[in-house]
Amino acid sequence: xxxxxxxxxxxxxxxxxxxxxxxxxxxxxxxxxxxxxxxxxxxxxxxxxxxxxxxxxxxxxxxxxxxxxxxxxxxxxxxxxxxxxxxxxxxxxxxxxxxxxxxxxxxxxxxxxxxxxxxxxxxxxxxxxxxxxxxxxxxxxxxxxxxxxxxxxxxxxxxxxxxxxxxxxxxxxxxxxxxxxxxxxxxxxxxxxxxxxxxxxxxxxxxxxxxxxxxxxxxxxxxxxxxxxxxxxxxxxxxxxxxxxxxxxxxxxxxxxxxxxxxxxxx
Numbered sequence: 001x002x003x004x005x006x007x008x009x010x011x012x013x014x015x016x017x018x019x020x021x022x023x024x025x026x027x028x029x030x031x032x033x034x035x036x037x038x039x040x041x042x043x044x045x046x047x048x049x050x051x052x053x054x055x056x057x058x059x060x061x062x063x064x065x066x067x068x069x070x071x072x073x074x075x076x077x078x079x080x081x082x083x084x085x086x087x088x089x090x091x092x093x094x095x096x097x098x099x100x101x102x103x104x105x106x107x108x109x110x111x112x113x114x115x116x117x118x119x120x121x122x123x124x125x126x127x128x129x130x131x132x133x134x135x136x137x138x139x140x141x142x143x144x145x146x147x148x149x150x151x152x153x154x155x156x157x158x159x160x161x162x163x164x165x166x167x168x169x170x171x172x173x174x175x176x177x178x179x180x181x182x183x184x185x186x187x188x189x190x191x192x193x194x195x196x197x198x199x200x201x202x203x204x205x206x207x208x209x210x211x212x213x214x215x216x217x218x219x220x221x222x223x224x225x226x227x228x229x230x231x232x233x234x235x236x237x238x239x240x241x242x243x244x245x246x247x248x249x250x251x252x253x254x255x256x257x258x259x260x261x262x263x264x265x266x267x
Contacts, residue, residue: 105151105199114148119125123225124150124201126194132167140169143232149225153198154178156222159231162214168224172214178218181206194220201226203204 023153107115112125122128137146146156146169155178156171164170177197184193184205194203212219 049266076098086096098221103198103200107199116134120149120225123223127202128223129204130168130223135168137224137227137229138167139163141231142229145197145228145230145232146171146222147198147230148199148201148203149228150201151196151199152228153196153231154218155196155203155227161213164212164219164221166219166221169224169227169253170212171210172216172218173219174220179203194222196226 038212067144097212109121113121116124119130123130141158141161143158143164145154146158146161147154154175160171160173162170162172174194180195180197180200182193183193184191192206194206195201202223203226204220207219207221208217210217211218
């Protein structure tokens with residue numbers, strides 16, 4: 001038999017053996033089953049191994065991973081706007097700033113640790129941030145004055161607090177002279193940090209031009225941990241109201257007395 005015909009017959013035989021289904025194999029005689037198994041083992045052995053990734057593919061994969069990491073880190077300023085601890089790039093530590101004489105209340109870190117809780121120290125002295133919607137005063141609108149949790153200095157009044165929905169207490173202005181502002185370049189973006197003017201305790205950040213209908217168009221985003229509310233006493237309010245009434249009455253009487261005196265002088 002010519003060689004090319006023999007090769008053709010072998011090819012057709014192999015194709016038949018490879019295409020034989022499992023059901024058909026059960027009906028074949030033993031020697032045919034062995035032939036099918038042998039043909040399939042030859043096909044498996046002849047199958048080339050999967051190609052290994054080339055160097056440029058591996059490098060591209062690593063580059064993609066690096067890019068993804070960079071992109072995720074670049075999002076941190078916006079997440080860290082409130083969540084992540086922030087530390088203004090002033091070049092000095094909070095302890096050095098506290099002891100510099102800039103603030104009326106000056107203490108070392110150890111002294112602050114003795115009077116503050118761990119969370120208060122982390123936020124007030126290490127410039128951390130509490131989780132959103134977790135603070136005691138986020139949704140509180142009790143009348144009163146918000147003092148610094150570290151030194152008890154008055155910072156905000158409840159009349160300047162407004163509902164922002166951001167997850168932290170929001171005020172549109174502080175008590176005059178109670179708040180200091182510092183540039184904060186953490187994560188490579190410019191923000192304005194706000195601290196207690198009496199002790200330098202970190203309060204949060206102030207944002208402007210966000211569209212809130214407030215007199216100052218500002219939002220003081222403050223950590224609840226940095227604050228201590230002194231609720232307004234109704235008795236004190238009544239006393240204050242009575243004092244104001246007496247003052248007005250006194251001013252009115254003095255005015256009438258002055259007018260009578262002027263009339264007498266004219267006569």
